[in-house]
Structure formats: C-alpha cells, structure tokens
Amino acid sequence: MAVPTGILWERDPHTAAKHTLLRRYMSAWFPIMAKQFREVGITFFDGFAGPGEYENAQDSSPVIAMEQALRSEVTRWGTQTRLVFVEDHHGRADHLQDLLDARYPPSTRPAGLAMSLHRGKCSDLFERAIAEVGGWDGPVFANLDGWGVDTDYAVVQRIAQQRSSEVLITFEDQFFIRFANGEQQAGERVFGHSDWRHVDRLPTAEKKPFLLNLYRKGLHSAGFPYVLTFEMIDEGGHSLHLFFGTTSKVAVQKFKDGLWEVDGVSGQRFRDPRDPNQMSFDILHPDFTPLESRILELLSGRDYSMAELCEDALLETIYKETHVKPVVDQLLLQRKVEQVRTGRSYADRVFRLAAEQLF
Known part of the structure; x- marks a missing residue:
C-alpha cells in the first residue's frame, strides 16, 4: 500500500493478519518473560508505533502490547514491564499518547508498568529511549514495522546483543523490488554491508530470493541463531515479508503456534520464500x-x-x-x-x- 500521509488510515488485510499474529505471540511472550525475568524486567519496543489505531478503530501494535502487558497473568509477577514507543510523525504520536491515556489512564496502571513515547526517528532514538526506562537491563522484544528502508541494521544488531531479545521486522514486497531495480540508495544502512549490490548481476527471477536470503543471513550474523521468514499474500496478490529473529527454540515454537492459528484472516495466504516452487496456501487448507x-x-x-x-x-x-x-x-x-x-x-x-x- 502507499505510504499514508494522514494521522489515521484504513487497515489493509496484511495488517489485520499481522496484528492477529502479534497479539497471539504477545499473549505467550509477556507472561513467560515476566515470570522468567522478574529481577531485571522486560521491554516491548515499537520503533514505528503509529497512532495506535486505524480509521475503523481497530487496534494497532502499541495498544496490543499495552493490552497484553496488563493481563493478570503478567502483572501477578510484579515484574518491571516497560513499553517504549517511537513515532516520527508528531500528529500520530500525539494521537497515540491521547489514546493510551484515555483507554489506560496512568493512575490505573500498575506500579511495575512504565510507558514512554518518543517523537522522532527510530534509528536516532531507540538506544536512548530504551535506556531511559532501564530497558537494557533485561530482554527486549522489538517490533520494527516500518514503511520500507526504515529499519537500520544497527538497530537489529543492538537488539541482538541483548540477552534473550527478539525482533519482528516487516517489509513490503515493493521494498525488495525497488532494491532489485537499483532505485534505493540506503542498502548499506539496511543490510549492514554492500553485498546486496550483487543483485544487479542476477536475472530478474533471482533478484528477490537473493535479497530475502541475504537479509535472513544478516539477522543470523547480527546474533540471532534462529530466524523465521515467511510471506503473506492477500487476495490481490500483494506480498508482505516478515522476519522473526530469536535466540530461543521455544520462542520459535510459540511464534509458529501463533502463525498457524491465524486461520486465513482476511483471505491471507502464506508462502515460505525459500520454497523453490513458491507454493502458497491458506492456514485452513495447508499444502504440505x-x-x-x-x-x-x-x-x-x-x-x-x-x-x-x-x-x-x-x-x-x-x-x-x-x-x-x-x-x-x-x-x-x-x-x-x-x-x-x-x-x-x-x-x-x-x-x-x-x-x-x-x-
């Protein structure tokens, strides 16, 4: 979809499925991590937070995170739980602040919950924003859902250095197509090196698979031994790529549980980008x-x-x-x-x- 210019915009089918997956994984992540890391606390970081909702009042990732962090299964442990949001669009940041304050008034939040909102670019603010709430003392889950070349490799590397931390990164299909066509000049910033430029020498059919595999290898190199990548395809044939990096096999299991419970939301089909035959299927009727x-x-x-x-x-x-x-x-x-x-x-x-x- 085109990059929106207003404060709110219509939620597309990709986003509906993606947020269903995020909610299901967060429903496992928050209670497990709160119990395991009571002494150092846990942090949910959203680098491209947005306004918190869409035109039809559907929740987006910051609200999903707040909702899950306030569940009794999480708060019962008394663990310091930090929610850190960064948003570059000031109108959306203001909307998010008002929305969270109205739905979850600060006076009603448990003492162990810290929420901070920063206005600016993720790459400029993420390290300081997390540090200000003590987030680097414990594990961080980073949701990096930008509009294209917004996620710097340096951000991914820093998260990977943190014990028991994870990233969920989203790219639209057009992002890789633009790279393949040589229209982007930010490759080193996103991939962390210049190897992506070899895409110019490849046949058209090999360009996107090459870039997908290169980015996956980059997450491994950053410090995530386990990397899941999959493609969501809507009824119009538009693609969205998700990369999940973690240091835990259990986390991989939990994330896949969430994926396979999406139940074909909004007509979504799924595809493994590394499948040479590029077969897609819906979760209700999987093709093995x-x-x-x-x-x-x-x-x-x-x-x-x-x-x-x-x-x-x-x-x-x-x-x-x-x-x-x-x-x-x-x-x-x-x-x-x-x-x-x-x-x-x-x-x-x-x-x-x-x-x-x-x-």
Missing part, C-alpha cells in the same frame, strides 16, 4: 508438498531421525514439528522412504530414501 520435498531432499544426503526432521521443519521451514510425522507416514506408504532403525520413541526412529523399485 514443500515439506515433503524438503524431507526428501534431506534424506537424499543421509539418514535422519524423526527428531532431526522435526527440528529442521521447526527452524528451516514455515511448518511446525507436528506436521512432520503425517508427511513421513505418507511417504512410507508411498514407499518413497523407509525406516531403518526403531527406537524407544517415534522421535528416535531413523529414515532414509527408499531404493528405487520397478514393481
């Missing part, structure tokens, strides 16, 4: 063909246990661990794979590609 292809590809190299196949699905695909067993069972029935070793549990069983058969 890419997962089947991934498993067969892995087994072409060596034998794998069920536990290893599940971990690969969790960390390297859009699918969940629970999706693996039914796919493997189907491949066994089709005689495409065979079991070569049993174990005390199904996770210990080992599989390999089946030998070719004529009959």
Whole structure:
C-alpha cells in the first residue's frame, strides 16, 4: 500500500493478519518473560508505533502490547514491564499518547508498568529511549514495522546483543523490488554491508530470493541463531515479508503456534520464500508438498531421525514439528522412504530414501 500521509488510515488485510499474529505471540511472550525475568524486567519496543489505531478503530501494535502487558497473568509477577514507543510523525504520536491515556489512564496502571513515547526517528532514538526506562537491563522484544528502508541494521544488531531479545521486522514486497531495480540508495544502512549490490548481476527471477536470503543471513550474523521468514499474500496478490529473529527454540515454537492459528484472516495466504516452487496456501487448507520435498531432499544426503526432521521443519521451514510425522507416514506408504532403525520413541526412529523399485 502507499505510504499514508494522514494521522489515521484504513487497515489493509496484511495488517489485520499481522496484528492477529502479534497479539497471539504477545499473549505467550509477556507472561513467560515476566515470570522468567522478574529481577531485571522486560521491554516491548515499537520503533514505528503509529497512532495506535486505524480509521475503523481497530487496534494497532502499541495498544496490543499495552493490552497484553496488563493481563493478570503478567502483572501477578510484579515484574518491571516497560513499553517504549517511537513515532516520527508528531500528529500520530500525539494521537497515540491521547489514546493510551484515555483507554489506560496512568493512575490505573500498575506500579511495575512504565510507558514512554518518543517523537522522532527510530534509528536516532531507540538506544536512548530504551535506556531511559532501564530497558537494557533485561530482554527486549522489538517490533520494527516500518514503511520500507526504515529499519537500520544497527538497530537489529543492538537488539541482538541483548540477552534473550527478539525482533519482528516487516517489509513490503515493493521494498525488495525497488532494491532489485537499483532505485534505493540506503542498502548499506539496511543490510549492514554492500553485498546486496550483487543483485544487479542476477536475472530478474533471482533478484528477490537473493535479497530475502541475504537479509535472513544478516539477522543470523547480527546474533540471532534462529530466524523465521515467511510471506503473506492477500487476495490481490500483494506480498508482505516478515522476519522473526530469536535466540530461543521455544520462542520459535510459540511464534509458529501463533502463525498457524491465524486461520486465513482476511483471505491471507502464506508462502515460505525459500520454497523453490513458491507454493502458497491458506492456514485452513495447508499444502504440505514443500515439506515433503524438503524431507526428501534431506534424506537424499543421509539418514535422519524423526527428531532431526522435526527440528529442521521447526527452524528451516514455515511448518511446525507436528506436521512432520503425517508427511513421513505418507511417504512410507508411498514407499518413497523407509525406516531403518526403531527406537524407544517415534522421535528416535531413523529414515532414509527408499531404493528405487520397478514393481
């Protein structure tokens, strides 16, 4: 969508699905982290906070964060919980402040909740804004949902240095298309190096996959060992790319739980950008063909246990661990794979590609 110029704008289908996913993940993140980090506190940081709502009064990320932070499952631990918002548009920042004060009056907020709002650019203010509330003492979840080349790599790097911290970064498809066409001059700022310029030498069909993979590698290099990336596609064919960086396998599981509960919101379809066939599907009617292809590809190299196949699905695909067993069972029935070793549990069983058969 075009970059809005007013204070409020209409929520698009992408945003509806994205905020459903954020709310579901935050419903797990806040209580788990509040219990685990009672001594140092936790911080939710929104670098492009916006006005807090859309034209039809639907909540956006700052309100979702406040709502989740005030749940009894969170406040019962007495953990210092910090909400830090940065917004460059002064009219939207004022609207957000008024909205939060009206819906959650400061006098009614628990003593352990600190909320701050800063007017300015994320890259200029994020470090100081988080420091002012003591946010660097504990883990930070950073929601970086800009309009294009707004998320500096330096911001991602700093968050990654913080223990048990995470990032959720959003890019519209046009962002990568503009980079591929050489129309953006901020590549070093976004990618953290000049390697992205190699895109000029690639065929058109390879440009976007190259940039997506390069950015994913950049999150790994920043310090996030686990990076999920997936693409949401609306009914008009418009794409939105989400990158989730974390240091926790449990966080990956929780995030995927939220993803697979979106239930096809507003006609959204999902796609794994690394799927060579670029198949898309809705959550209600998933297509497991890419997962089947991934498993067969892995087994072409060596034998794998069920536990290893599940971990690969969790960390390297859009699918969940629970999706693996039914796919493997189907491949066994089709005689495409065979079991070569049993174990005390199904996770210990080992599989390999089946030998070719004529009959």
